[in-house]
Amino acid sequence: MRTDGNAPLTAENAMRVMETLRSVSFAGVASYWATRDPDDRWIDQLRKLRQSSSN
Incomplete structure (x- = not known):
């Protein structure tokens, strides 16, 4: 989980x-x-999301 200041949650x-x-x-x-x-x-999909959130 990211805790580098860009994450939506505090550590x-x-x-x-x-x-x-x-x-x-x-x-x-x-689950289905x-x-x-x-x-x-x-x-x-997770890799794509991670790449797009870091750009």
């Missing part, structure tokens, strides 16, 4: 989000959007 709030997400459980059931696209497509 403290980012840690709160990460701690909260660690306690989330889907009871072994993946998680199975809709293969992992490599998600990775490509």
